[in-house]
Amino acid sequence: MKAVAVQAFGSPEGLAVVDVVDPSPAEGQVLITTEAIGVGGVDAVIRSGALAAYGFSEGHILGGEIAGTVAAVGEGVDPSWIGQRVWAFTGVGGGYAEQAIASAETLIPLAATVSAVDAVTLGSSGAVAHFGLRHARFAPGESVLVRGAAGGIGIMAVQLAVRGGAGAVAVTTSSPERGDRLRKLGATHVLDRTGEGDKDAPTGYDVIIDIVAGTALPSFFAKLNPNGRMVAVGAVAGEPPADFATEMFAAFQKSLSFATFSANTVPVSDRRAVTAELFAAASRGELETVVHEVLPLEQAALAHQKMAAGEVFGRIVLTPSATG
Structure with a gap:
């Protein structure tokens, strides 16, 4: 073959x-x-x-x-x-x-209503976004920033945060055109790759879902609210600097948290159940692939x-x- x-x-x-x-x-x-x-x-x-x-x-x-x-x-x-x-x-x-x-x-x-193409677009990305938000202890009403939102995981994180009742959903992306598309998926604020560019965006976020990592990751600790949580679910830009936690410790009194998340830590049965529900939600028109x-x-x-x-x-x- x-x-x-x-x-x-x-x-x-x-x-x-x-x-x-x-x-x-x-x-x-x-x-x-x-x-x-x-x-x-x-x-x-x-x-x-x-x-x-x-x-x-x-x-x-x-x-x-x-x-x-x-x-x-x-x-x-x-x-x-x-x-x-x-x-x-x-x-x-x-x-x-x-x-x-x-x-x-x-x-x-x-199901007949889910194409093979839609299934592989939604499956793993949706599960990572779902459990990444859960790992961050996201709750309704909280503000969320999705860093690197134009990929599969980011797009699903945006939609699931909206679906979960987020108070605001900001995204970082590389162009206004992509920002417009993310707004249509539910993003309320569009930022550039540095996390700036929208004067009406929140000054801080309760949760940051980071798909990018890389050298700029430490700068995003400053964008967390007190008790804010950043969860890295990917590293498409490579690993962060070895001293990346210095910025978090500099803001010690804000009680910030950082975690990585891999779907490998979730029982297979739980992943199957969530992915099946995401497929059903897409069939009902509640999620877009x-x-x-x-x-x-x-x-x-x-x-x-x-x-x-x-x-x-x-x-x-x-x-x-x-x-x-």
């Missing part, structure tokens, strides 16, 4: 289409014929080689989120899954392929080039058939 692997760490040009042996599901696993494959920020980080020290090597097939049809099941898996359309989480790789393996415990059946573009699997490198250039609003989806 065809798959896309990291042939050389670094730029998107290091991705290549390869022929690999068809996978076979082991105990507790299923084999899925993919219809749609989500392209996420973590894919770009792995591709860059930044996580090589954590066991990722060249030859790795990217992709952690897929939707498609169950083609086979391993030992111990209910055979009634075969033929069902599902969303699945494949872990840290294996999804950029015509067929992929996933643990049966991650499967969520897809934002697809930047659908590209054929063979153009995975182009998808990563677009991400690296900052062109993407929402999510790029790959599909083996090049159709949505």
Whole structure:
């Protein structure tokens, strides 16, 4: 079968289409014929080689989120899954392929009202946004700032904060055009990447959901209210400086909090339940899935080039058939 692997760490040009042996599901696993494959920020980080020290090597097939049809099941898996359309989480790789393996415990059946493309646009991003807000102890009426709101997680964090009754939802983004689109999704204030640019925006926030991290992260501690909480759910700009907490300690009397959040710390059953509810909410028209573009699997490198250039609003989806 065809798959896309990291042939050389670094730029998107290091991705290549390869022929690999068809996978076979082991105990507790299923084999899925993919219809749609989500392209996420973590894919770009792995591709860059930044996580090589954590066991990722060249030859790795990217992709952690897929939707498609169950083609086979391993030992111990209910055979009634075969033929069902599902969303699945494949872990840290294996999804950029015509067929992929996933643990049966991650499967969520897809209703006819949820397309495969919408499923991989909403699935992981929605779960991270939901549990990230929960990790921040977000409560109705509180003000929220989403730093780096134009990607999949940010777009969902905006919508879920609005849905959860936030008093204000500010976003940082790179252009007025993106800001206008985020306002249509519920953002009440649009800021530039430094967190400035809207004179009517709150002077402080109860919660900051940060997808960016990077060198500018420490400057955002000054934008937290007393007892404010910042939660980093991503690091698309890389790690913060080693002394990033200095700014937080300088404001010791404000009792600020900082935390990282990974969905890996949430029980699979809880993730499945929340993701299924998000799919249902989207079906009811209560959440909007934002697809930047659908590209054929063979153009995975182009998808990563677009991400690296900052062109993407929402999510790029790959599909083996090049159709949505």
